[in-house]
Structure formats: C-alpha cells, structure tokens
Amino acid sequence: MSVQGRKNNAITEQGGLNSELKKQKSWSDKMSEKSYDTRSSLNRSGATSRFGRLRSRLKTLAALGYSRNFRNIEESVSLQPTYKMGPDCNQVFSVENAKHIIHGVLEAYLKGKDYDAKRFANLSRTLAELIKERVKNSGISRYKIVAYVTIVEKNEQCCNHGSRCLWNVSTDNYATSVYETKQFTAVGLVFAVYFD
Structure with missing residues (x-):
C-alpha cells in the first residue's frame, strides 16, 4: 500500500473525518453566500445595493x-503640449500682491480677537486655505500654491521662523506677512512654484 493510501485510511478510521471535511464549506464559500443573501435581501426591500x-x-x-x-x-x-517653459508676462506671481492678500486676510479675521489655542489651531488652517484660494484667484495660472499660517502666543519668548526651498529663481517665489497684537503674532507664508 502506498503512503497516500495509508494516510487516507488513517483519516477514514478516525471517525470519518474525510466526510466531515467534505461537508464543511470553505471561508470564501460562506462569505460569498452571505454577500449573495445580503444583496438579495437589499434588492427585495427596495433599497439600492452598495455598488x-x-x-x-x-x-x-x-x-x-x-x-x-x-x-x-x-x-x-488627449492634451496637446504647449511648449511653455515660463509664465506669461501678465501672469507672473506678484510678491507685493500676495503680501497685501495675506495681510488683509490676517487682519480681517484676527483683529480684536483674544488668543485661544484650541480655536486658533483650526483657524490657522482655515486662514491658510482662504489665503491660498485668494492668491490663486488673483490672476496667476500654472502655479502650485502652498500657504500656511502660524499663530504664536506672546509670552516674553523669541520665535524664529525659517524655510528652505529648491526652485527656479526666475519663476518661483514666496511672500510673507506678519500680523501682531498684544497677545499673539500671526505669520502667513505663500510659496508659488511654476509648473509646465
């Protein structure tokens, strides 16, 4: 008798395990039946299925x-290539225009407010999104805009803010503006990177 035959005989001798294995369904069979039952019950009830x-x-x-x-x-x-390697003359990122936008947004939303760490965490994100949208709508196209706002409470400490960038000096630039009150300082930065 071969080794395989001995194994089969041993399984059948141990309480008919071979027939029990045939009766058991695999996990994937159970899940497919369950999903079919769920789909058919959803369709019967008039509700739309998940897909x-x-x-x-x-x-x-x-x-x-x-x-x-x-x-x-x-x-x-299918888009045709434009062969543009730089922005048009009237669509160059203007640092002065961006500074006015940043300072205007910070002053409009932070004037007369008291510092609250929990509120200002969400407010800084909202202000960054607002600045980003206003800079995008200022007439520049084909620029990727990154904006962020940092609001720091004044507690007789010093705060240095720095950044490094690797970009094309002729087309890419940044703008920053600072808004200060007696309780806090807000710094808004916008980076504009031209993409072709």
Whole structure:
C-alpha cells in the first residue's frame, strides 16, 4: 500500500473525518453566500445595493460604446503640449500682491480677537486655505500654491521662523506677512512654484 493510501485510511478510521471535511464549506464559500443573501435581501426591500451606483454607471458607459476597461475614455482625452517653459508676462506671481492678500486676510479675521489655542489651531488652517484660494484667484495660472499660517502666543519668548526651498529663481517665489497684537503674532507664508 502506498503512503497516500495509508494516510487516507488513517483519516477514514478516525471517525470519518474525510466526510466531515467534505461537508464543511470553505471561508470564501460562506462569505460569498452571505454577500449573495445580503444583496438579495437589499434588492427585495427596495433599497439600492452598495455598488448600485457603480453598476449603473458601467451600464451607461457600456450603452455609450465604452468597454469595461475604459480605454476609449482615455483615448478621447488627449492634451496637446504647449511648449511653455515660463509664465506669461501678465501672469507672473506678484510678491507685493500676495503680501497685501495675506495681510488683509490676517487682519480681517484676527483683529480684536483674544488668543485661544484650541480655536486658533483650526483657524490657522482655515486662514491658510482662504489665503491660498485668494492668491490663486488673483490672476496667476500654472502655479502650485502652498500657504500656511502660524499663530504664536506672546509670552516674553523669541520665535524664529525659517524655510528652505529648491526652485527656479526666475519663476518661483514666496511672500510673507506678519500680523501682531498684544497677545499673539500671526505669520502667513505663500510659496508659488511654476509648473509646465
């Protein structure tokens, strides 16, 4: 008798384990049955399934002639190169304009406020987003804008703020503005990096 035959005989002799193994379902079989039951119960109750929106979009795209791998969609969107290596004369990042925007936002939102560490943590993020949007809308295009605001309480301490950048000196620049009160100091920075 071969080794494999001995193993099979040993399993059948130990209480019919072989038949029990056949009766047990694998984990993936149980999960697929469970998901099928869940989907059928959801569809019976009138509720949409979890992937219902995706299925309807795929059906719509298939009706329009697109395949499931979306190759046709990728081919339909083709951008031509512009061969621009620098910004137009009227769309260069203006440091002075950005400084006015930063100082205006900081003064408008922080004037007359008392320092509160919990409130100012969220407020600094909001101010950075607002400054970023206003600089973007100031007439520059093809620039990546990074803005952040730091608000520090005055407690008779010194605070140094530094940054380093690796960029193209002819197109990229930064602007900073400081707003001070008796209780705190707010520093706003904007970095503009041209991308082609």
